[in-house]
Amino acid sequence: MTELEAGRAETLAPVRGSAALHRYRDVLIALIAFAVLASLPLFTGSKALLDFVIRCSAYGLFASSLNLLVGYTGLTSFGHGMFFGLGAYSFGLIMQKLGLPIPVAFVATLVITAIIAAVIGAICVRLKEIYFAFVTLAFQMLIHSTILSWASFTGGDQGLRGGIPRPAFFGINLANHVHLYIASCALLILGLLAMRQIAQSPFGYTLRMIRDNAARASFLGIDVWRAKLTVFVLAALFASMGGMVMALFVSGAYPEFAYWTISGEAIFINMLGGVSTFLGPMVGTVLLLLLNDTVTRFTEYHGIVLGVVILFFALGLRKGLLDFVTEWFSHRRDAGEGR
């Protein structure tokens, strides 16, 4: 080995190790987070708290999946909520009409979502910025009106009533509140871990390149259209997972799950938490749900209060909360090194 080769080997080894190390670190963080969440019922009997975490799981999966599009790929979808609604309805209908085991219905819903997302995505991802945003919104409204008008199948504006059957599987009984809670947490953590892997994979960096400069990416041999379609479908799958958690939680599905406001909420969440970090949308989810719950308790004009908060983040900080915190820390670290 020449001196040059030796030098290079030295610089290579740590990087090779660190990629693997980062993955183990993420898994470790996920395990700890799951352990903390899963042990919560041991310390508190508060049903409200557990309910809050379940709702955070549903919305967190949904909002984080939108961040794959907005934050990582630069695709601002105004209709991402359609896949949340689609997940809730597909899962609810499969359980009500076919009575399949829950894991089978879960996978079947993901397959249905993937197919529909591939068709819608194939049409949408060719479009640029504002056109993409509005055509996704149009598809959302299409799905919403289909749900409303196909009343014999979907229950129309009443939603899927009569509850979703939740037969036990592998000793897990989702009709039991604590079981449902643990299952939601598990889905959240697994979903986040999978999305984190996507974001940190070579494909994740392809997405970043497309966000920064799609034309240049194509001059590197990247098929931009295919990459955008792939992430569109992947993000839809996680949104659909969020919808299923929601359907299990409320034991039903309602047209509001597929209405455009649900997409709006996901965008709000991303603005609140920030899109430059992976966990930004998760922080945003907790913030928005906390705000929602507390503000509605004090005033019926909660829309005004939420609007002011959004304006504060958008105009005041010009970024999400987690963006702000990470920037503050890196400034402090730089200042510390400078001394």
Place this chain on the structure above:
Amino acid sequence: MLEIRNLAKSFGGVKATNDVTLDFPDGSLTAVIGPNGAGKSTFFNLITGALRPDSGQVLLDGVDLAGRSPPEIVRHGIGRAFQVASIFKSLTVQETMLAAVSADQRSSAVLHKRFPLPETRDRAEHVMELLGLAGKRNRTAATLSHGDQKLLDIALALVLEPKVLLLDEPTAGMGPEERWRMIDKVRELWETQKITVVFIEHDMDIVFKIAPKIVVLCYGRILATGTPDEIRNNNAVIEAYLGTEHAGAAA
């Protein structure tokens, strides 16, 4: 060998590229010059697939690439850098290089492994060293100086190990000293990498000094091709180009 055969492209009634036929032998270094609007950038855009030619052929080692998409053409071995540095502003220099190698090794859609892939490292490292960017590997591209951004753009093209490298004004927007540093770099790359290099340049001093072969474009047509001496003494060129606005530069 890159052979251009009867390449043509019109925008409305304007013939931006008009029946251009040229050969670029393997390992050659060629400068493309011409007054503003001569169709130099259009010529590059036609070769690289950014524009679809109306007619004609772009043959690389006998394979016709005319009208194919940019990713396809890149994969056949024609890389390019841009007049305005075209980079990924939020990625670091190192990430940019690693991601580009991933794209070239067709692993840019890999989901189950972590970035960066170990097999991309050597090539990325090599090109960063080659262009003197290794010391700035952890800098975000947006924070680089103008000159370094142009180098990064060239590095992006080079890291794909192209057979032909097209450089659209590598010295655009640079001061006199920086220009010479950049062009020395280009010449060094050409000498060490043994690739075919074609570059567009406005500075006549630079062109006449370093390019063994020059192509003069004017109104989409080839006005002249030849060595610097032949070009300097070509009456048509003097008439159309050097004799008028660039008299000072030619003197």
